[in-house]
Amino acid sequence: MxxxxxxxxxxxxxMGFTWSQIVMVASGVLCGVTGVNLLVSGHRWAAAGLLLxxxxxxxxxxxRLRGRRVxxxxxxxxxxxxxRAGRQDRYRGMVFAAGSVAxxxxxxxxxxxxxxxxxxxxxGTTHVGLLAHxxxxxxxxxLLCYGANYLLADTAVQExxxxxxxxxxxxxxxxxxxxxxxxxxxxxxxxxxxxxRAQRYLADRAIDTTSRAYQSLAELTAAAGPSAQRHETFVxxxxxxxxxxxxxxxxxxxxxxxxxxxxxxxxxxxxxVSEAGVSTGxxxxxxxxxxxxxxxxxxxxxxxxxxxxxxxxxxxxxAPRLAGxxxxxxxxxxxxxxxxxxxxxxxxxxxxxxxxxxxxxxxLYTRVTGRRTVTLVAQxxxxxxxxxxxxxxxxxxxxxxxxxxxxxxVRTAREQExxxxxxxxxxxxxxxxxxxxxxxxxxxxxxxxDALEQDTRTVKRIxxxxxxxxxxxxxxxxxxxxxxxxPLGRGLAPVRGWWAA
Numbered sequence: 001m002x003x004x005x006x007x008x009x010x011x012x013x014x015m016g017f018t019w020s021q022i023v024m025v026a027s028g029v030l031c032g033v034t035g036v037n038l039l040v041s042g043h044r045w046a047a048a049g050l051l052l053x054x055x056x057x058x059x060x061x062x063x064r065l066r067g068r069r070v071x072x073x074x075x076x077x078x079x080x081x082x083x084r085a086g087r088q089d090r091y092r093g094m095v096f097a098a099g100s101v102a103x104x105x106x107x108x109x110x111x112x113x114x115x116x117x118x119x120x121x122x123x124g125t126t127h128v129g130l131l132a133h134x135x136x137x138x139x140x141x142x143l144l145c146y147g148a149n150y151l152l153a154d155t156a157v158q159e160x161x162x163x164x165x166x167x168x169x170x171x172x173x174x175x176x177x178x179x180x181x182x183x184x185x186x187x188x189x190x191x192x193x194x195x196x197r198a199q200r201y202l203a204d205r206a207i208d209t210t211s212r213a214y215q216s217l218a219e220l221t222a223a224a225g226p227s228a229q230r231h232e233t234f235v236x237x238x239x240x241x242x243x244x245x246x247x248x249x250x251x252x253x254x255x256x257x258x259x260x261x262x263x264x265x266x267x268x269x270x271x272x273v274s275e276a277g278v279s280t281g282x283x284x285x286x287x288x289x290x291x292x293x294x295x296x297x298x299x300x301x302x303x304x305x306x307x308x309x310x311x312x313x314x315x316x317x318x319a320p321r322l323a324g325x326x327x328x329x330x331x332x333x334x335x336x337x338x339x340x341x342x343x344x345x346x347x348x349x350x351x352x353x354x355x356x357x358x359x360x361x362x363x364l365y366t367r368v369t370g371r372r373t374v375t376l377v378a379q380x381x382x383x384x385x386x387x388x389x390x391x392x393x394x395x396x397x398x399x400x401x402x403x404x405x406x407x408x409x410v411r412t413a414r415e416q417e418x419x420x421x422x423x424x425x426x427x428x429x430x431x432x433x434x435x436x437x438x439x440x441x442x443x444x445x446x447x448x449x450d451a452l453e454q455d456t457r458t459v460k461r462i463x464x465x466x467x468x469x470x471x472x473x474x475x476x477x478x479x480x481x482x483x484x485x486x487p488l489g490r491g492l493a494p495v496r497g498w499w500a501a
Contacts, residue, residue, distance in 0.1 A: 003358070005351030006421030007414060020071040024061030028054040068471070080333070080475035089478065090329040094322070105131075107293075107324045109478050111488070114140075116286055116320045119259035126282070128266070129289030129320070130259060131488070137242055138182065139262050142289055142487045143235040143270055144281035151359060162358055164276035171272050173380030173434030176237075179265055180244040183379040185236040185489040190365060190372050191295070191302055193230045231365065234284070234292070237269055238489040287317025289487075294318045296485050297325035299371060299445060300340035328478065335452060336477040341371075341445045342452045345473055345480035346459065348440040352467030353417070363462045364442070370455035371445040375484050377491040378438040386435035390426040397422060439491045441484035442470065 035050030060070045083089050091108035107114055117130040117139060131140040150158060172184055241248070244261050251257035266283055274280055284292065295302045308316045328338040335344050352360060364374060381389070397419050404411055429435055444459055446452035456472075463470045473480040483491030 002355040003360075004355050005353060006425065007353055007418055008350060018069070018071065021061040021069065024057045024071065028057030028061065031057065076475045084330075090327070091325070092327050093324050094326040096327060105290075105321055105323055107482075108328050109482060110490070111324075111482050111486075114488075117255055117259055119263055121263060122267075127285050128263060128283045129286040130262060131289070132241075132255075132258070137240065139239045139241060139258060140489055141237050141262065141266055142187075142284045142292070143237070143266075143273065144284055144288075145233045145235055145273065146279040146281060147231070147233055148277070148279070151362065158358065161277055165278075168272055168276045169378075169436075170432075170434050172269070173436065174383075176265065176269060177380040177382070177434075180239045180241075180247075180261075181237060181265070181269075181380070182240040182243070183238045183377060183489055183492065185238075185375055185377040185487065185491075187234045187236060187373065187375045187487040188231060188365070189296070189374075189485075190229050190231050190368070191299075192371065229369070232292075234487040235269075235273060236487045236489040237266065239265065285317065286320040287315065289317075290320045290323035291317040293323040293486055296373070296445075297328075298339035298341070299447070328481075330477055331449065333474045334472050334477060335449065336481050338481070341447065342449055343443055343445045343477070343481050343485060344452055344456050345441055345443045345477060345484040346456070346463075346470040347473050347480070348442065348463065348468050349471045350469035351440070354467055356467060360466050363466065364459065367462055368455065368458055370451070370458070372455070372459065373443040373445070373485045375441045375443070375487075375491065376438060377441070377483065377489055378436045379492050381435045381437060383429070383434075386429050387426075389435075390422065390429060393422045394426065437492055439483075441480065441491055443481060443484035445485070 031050045032054035035047045035054060037047075038050065039047035060074070063070050080089075093106045093108070097106075104115055106112070113133045113135045114131045115134065117132040119128045119130045120126065121128055128141060132138070133140070148161075150161065153161070172181060239262055241258060244258075247261045248257045251260050270280055270283065291305050291308075295305055305318065308314050325339050328336060331337050331342065335342055361374070364372070401411065401419075403409075425435065442459060442463070444452060444455045446455050460470050480491075482488060
């Protein structure tokens with residue numbers, strides 16, 4: 001079974017150009033004409049200034065830089081400069097900020113609005129970690145999943161698993177979207193297996209530890225420790241409190257009612273995922289959820305966290321209020337330093353446009369030895385709005401095609417492929433499939449900047465071989481880390497206009 005992804009839309013407001021580009025080009029033309037007139041009249045210096053301004057406006061309006069238009073970079077660069085001018089590019093918590101974690105969770109940047117919501121499952125004993133965001137009015141939970149070996153399965157089994165997972169996507173995008181699910185994310189991280197199971201097995205089972213055979217095996221298992229990795233997968237569900245306001249009011253209102261309503265939906269989501277053949281380990285408890293967040297901020301703490309819960313008197317996980325970092329700061333424009341690690345987040349701006357199999361991302365998990373996190377965040381679009389979007393897109397492209405035909409302009413192969421993709425999406429929606437907005441983020445973490453550069457090049461090379469175009473999120477690494485490295489279901493821009501209806 002093979003798939004193909006539609007190209008990113010290159011259609012703008014008029015003839016493929018956005019309004020900001022049109023304004024800049026038009027302003028450049030006015031500056032150029034005025035500059036030529038001043039030059040003819042003898043005002044050389046004024047003419048030179050206007051001609052230079054015209055050239056800069058044309059460059060800003062037409063040139064693309066690292067996968068984005070210059071007009072798209074301007075707000076990013078401006079925001080980063082303002083952030084640095086106000087010294088908001090650095091975060092100090094825990095011991096560096098008195099009382100910051102005395103009672104509540106403290107995360108940097110946009111994560112500052114999160115707080116833990118007390119929640120106990122229906123059995124009366126199991127605690128579930130719910131993160132409520134005060135400003136965005138959302139509640140987030142993470143489901144631990146265990147993957148099966150897909151590569152070694154028979155073709156029929158592979159196809160059935162894909163069909164089952166497609167059913168999960170439709171259920172999440174229809175039934176649970178109507179019940180308040182605003183977006184979901186699939187986060188998979190690869191971390192060092194600090195426990196080194198082979199080494200522990202040898203130590204527990206060995207009888208004669210003085211023999212040469214034992215010494216040889218001990219050296220072999222010890223050497224395998226740094227390269228051993230384990231993969232952890234989480235399905236993150238984000239609920240909108242406003243969409244559940246009626247149910248919350250019926251439950252009595254307050255935090256207890258919010259938790260009860262969300263927990264009821266989490267039971268159904270876990271059952272849906274399990275029915276698709278995916279083994280689950282339950283929704284993360286507050287301490288387990290906090291341990292995941294903490295180990296992402298402080299990779300060096302992974303070994304200690306893995307040992308907790310195995311010794312008497314040492315509970316597993318981390319106290320929920322200590323999930324955040326001690327300190328973070330942006331390094332240059334393309335990296336974030338956090339406690340004991342350096343991270344860089346890549347945005348997969350273009351998916352493979354050629355036919356690929358279901359295992360097209362396997363290399364990202366098997367050919368990289370560094371610490372990395374892959375996050376796919378998706379937002380279901382209601383059927384009525386999705387149909388409206390498809391209709392508007394088709395009408396707009398028909399208008400562009402008519403205009404180009406009148407002006408005798410060439411229609412490129414990419415534009416033709418985009419038009420076919422729009423028609424295909426419309427057919428899929430008519431067949432009952434759910435339309436999603438989505439983003440794929442890859443966060444690479446290393447112990448030093450040199451190792452980070454090397455691991456990033458490896459990841460980019462693997463993505464390029466898979467047919468993807470990866471873009472480093474310059475000037476946005478602090479926000480990108482929250483979206484790409486943490487199981488919080490972030491990373492999509494807020495919807496505006498008729499999308500938000």
